[in-house]
Amino acid sequence: MQFTWDTLTFVNLVxxxxxxxxxxxxxxxxxxxxxxxxxxxxxxxxxxxxxxLLSLDTALNIELIIIRTLAYLLVTYAMYxxxxxxx
Numbered sequence: 001m002q003f004t005w006d007t008l009t010f011v012n013l014v015x016x017x018x019x020x021x022x023x024x025x026x027x028x029x030x031x032x033x034x035x036x037x038x039x040x041x042x043x044x045x046x047x048x049x050x051x052x053l054l055s056l057d058t059a060l061n062i063e064l065i066i067i068r069t070l071a072y073l074l075v076t077y078a079m080y081x082x083x084x085x086x087x
Contacts, residue, residue, distance in 0.1 A: 023036055041072070
């Protein structure tokens with residue numbers, strides 16, 4: 001495992017962490033599952049950015065595809081809840 005510096009990937013990782021933290025805080029304050037799901041999805045995206053920075057993206061290619069797919073599905077579900085869920 002070797003650290004590979006990539007500015008764009010690092011910025012994406014930091015922003016994913018920020019969104020995750022705000023999603024958790026928002027859930028604690030408002031009990032909004034939507035913000036929790038979106039924050040969790042961005043946490044998953046952050047894991048894939050971290051894997052790239054640690055040069056694990058080639059070895060974990062299939063796993064990272066699964067993680068990203070789950071994250072996109074989680075955001076899709078959160079948007080569905082926001083659009084059609086109980087008010």
